[in-house]
Amino acid sequence: MAEHEDVPHVRVAVVGAGFGGLGAAVRLRREGVTDFVVLERADSVGGAWRDNTYPGCACDVPSHLYSFSFAPHPDWPRTFSGQEHIRAYLEHVTDTFRLRPHIRFGSEVKRMAWDAEKLCWAIETSGGNLTADVVVSATGPLSDPRIPDIPGLDSFPGKVFHSARWDHAYDLRGKRVAMVGTGASAIQIVPSIQPDVARLTLFQRTPPWVMPRVDRAISGFERGLHRALPFTAQLRRGLLWGIRELQVQAFTKHPNELGFVEQLAKRNMARAIKDPSLRAKLTPDYRIGCKRILLSSAYYPALARPNVDVVASGLAEVRGSTVVAADGSEAEVDAIIFGTGFHVTDMPIAERVVGADGRTLAEAWKDGMRALRGASAPGFPNWMTIIGPNTGLGNSSMILIIESQLNYMADFVRQLGVLGGRVALDARPSARDAWDDRVQERMKRTVWNTGGCTSWYLDANGRNTTVWPGTTTEFRKVTRRVHLEEYEVLRAPRVPAEQRTPAAEARA
Numbered sequence: 001m002a003e004h005e006d007v008p009h010v011r012v013a014v015v016g017a018g019f020g021g022l023g024a025a026v027r028l029r030r031e032g033v034t035d036f037v038v039l040e041r042a043d044s045v046g047g048a049w050r051d052n053t054y055p056g057c058a059c060d061v062p063s064h065l066y067s068f069s070f071a072p073h074p075d076w077p078r079t080f081s082g083q084e085h086i087r088a089y090l091e092h093v094t095d096t097f098r099l100r101p102h103i104r105f106g107s108e109v110k111r112m113a114w115d116a117e118k119l120c121w122a123i124e125t126s127g128g129n130l131t132a133d134v135v136v137s138a139t140g141p142l143s144d145p146r147i148p149d150i151p152g153l154d155s156f157p158g159k160v161f162h163s164a165r166w167d168h169a170y171d172l173r174g175k176r177v178a179m180v181g182t183g184a185s186a187i188q189i190v191p192s193i194q195p196d197v198a199r200l201t202l203f204q205r206t207p208p209w210v211m212p213r214v215d216r217a218i219s220g221f222e223r224g225l226h227r228a229l230p231f232t233a234q235l236r237r238g239l240l241w242g243i244r245e246l247q248v249q250a251f252t253k254h255p256n257e258l259g260f261v262e263q264l265a266k267r268n269m270a271r272a273i274k275d276p277s278l279r280a281k282l283t284p285d286y287r288i289g290c291k292r293i294l295l296s297s298a299y300y301p302a303l304a305r306p307n308v309d310v311v312a313s314g315l316a317e318v319r320g321s322t323v324v325a326a327d328g329s330e331a332e333v334d335a336i337i338f339g340t341g342f343h344v345t346d347m348p349i350a351e352r353v354v355g356a357d358g359r360t361l362a363e364a365w366k367d368g369m370r371a372l373r374g375a376s377a378p379g380f381p382n383w384m385t386i387i388g389p390n391t392g393l394g395n396s397s398m399i400l401i402i403e404s405q406l407n408y409m410a411d412f413v414r415q416l417g418v419l420g421g422r423v424a425l426d427a428r429p430s431a432r433d434a435w436d437d438r439v440q441e442r443m444k445r446t447v448w449n450t451g452g453c454t455s456w457y458l459d460a461n462g463r464n465t466t467v468w469p470g471t472t473t474e475f476r477k478v479t480r481r482v483h484l485e486e487y488e489v490l491r492a493p494r495v496p497a498e499q500r501t502p503a504a505e506a507r508a
């Protein structure tokens, strides 16, 4: 957009209406900012919890921790609640905090470009254009599904879909199904569909470590107690959080101490898998924790069923209706389901953000994503991301990280107000580099870098640009406030009185 005098202007444009975007909206309100919009490409809220409707979809962090601290929910039905309950919770948060008037559904951000003269973002969306002083990008690290480039896939005559875009119109009963991938989604899908399908062929490039999932219904008594005495729900949340804060020390500082956890995981497998050759296929050869530890009490029992084949190799080719693994084994199937993850280190949104020097964020990040305190990138003033580089967690609730980033966002907007006038904050490259060096230095000792696996935590260059190498307490501390010395303060040139337009006046 070269000229944008006539398009609507807002103080803050939030992109995405998942946990991150909805949380940002609530937080902005609390800061007294009401001039904001939430741009969402879909037609409802929920993000990952709207898009992932596959059978068995549930959180793998207990619900009382996997929810906003400012919107406690005493009525979680299970310790690990299912997708439909988490989605309903986010709808509830949207209504409780009256966020709907701010949300523009059907507004996919196609491009946002920094206007260095006017110090604002010019945003093009499928639902119309606008400008904003500040952009909060909450498009989610796991929102754009990745399907690998498999030769012959285009001419497969059967059904193909990704776990995050489940086709409920397709009846899997009695079908021969190939499941590609053994990540967090796949291990929930496999036991859910195994009883119904004729044959399930599981393509496993790397076996995951799987621990039992202690999932149970939360009793009426417990729920009543949490409703009557809210501090009991707080206490429950605190315990869940505290345990994970202690666990993370082993991941980040003492990976060698994780050996005994491997023994527990092996015992979990041995209980269900009696066939030694299958056990050998399913036993990881890397340190537990290097890839996300998966929780399921139903996965191994499902793999032991006679209608399941585990192929210890990735899918390499599709020939007609035959799927061929890298090790040469073949199976004829009616449907292929990809549980192959998301564009995490190559987020599509990065192609659409154009900074001060005309470069996209994807170009700025071509050697790997990096951002000051997981939020700001030099050359992209007044733009920040929620769940940015090195903010992911291996073992705890991402909502803790999101809420810390919202503290940072709130202070960012506050500081702009304190500075006054038309002003922008641009992260200094030196501050970003110092931050990144500190993160990468700490990363060296962690299980994610030393555990001997390749995972989606690492980018194409083998750098870990996704995980936070510390506790959530530490993250909260380092994102409590914006350190102004880490930013360059940009001010708009003064416009002579005769050139001022009413729209520009209003904005100033």
Ligand SMILES: Cc1cc2nc3c(=O)[nH]c(=O)nc-3n(C[C@H](O)[C@H](O)[C@H](O)COP(=O)(O)OP(=O)(O)OC[C@H]3O[C@@H](n4cnc5c(N)ncnc54)[C@H](O)[C@@H]3O)c2cc1C
Pocket: 015, 016, 017, 018, 019, 020, 021, 039, 040, 041, 042, 045, 046, 047, 048, 049, 052, 057, 058, 059, 060, 061, 066, 107, 108, 109, 110, 138, 139, 140, 141, 142, 143, 185, 349, 386, 387, 396, 397, 398, 399
């Ligand atoms: C199946 C699954 C299970 C998970 N389980 C857990 C768990 O148990 N514990 C945990 O901590 N984390 C879990 N996660 C991680 C999860 O991604 C985060 O916890 C959290 O939901 C992220 O919220 P978000 O708002 O940042 O992103 P999302 O929920 O992905 O929301 C992003 C939103 O941005 C919108 N969007 C994207 N691009 C654009 C665009 N260009 N224009 C407009 N809108 C756009 C999307 O439509 C979406 O609504 C899970 C993820 C998945 C996929």
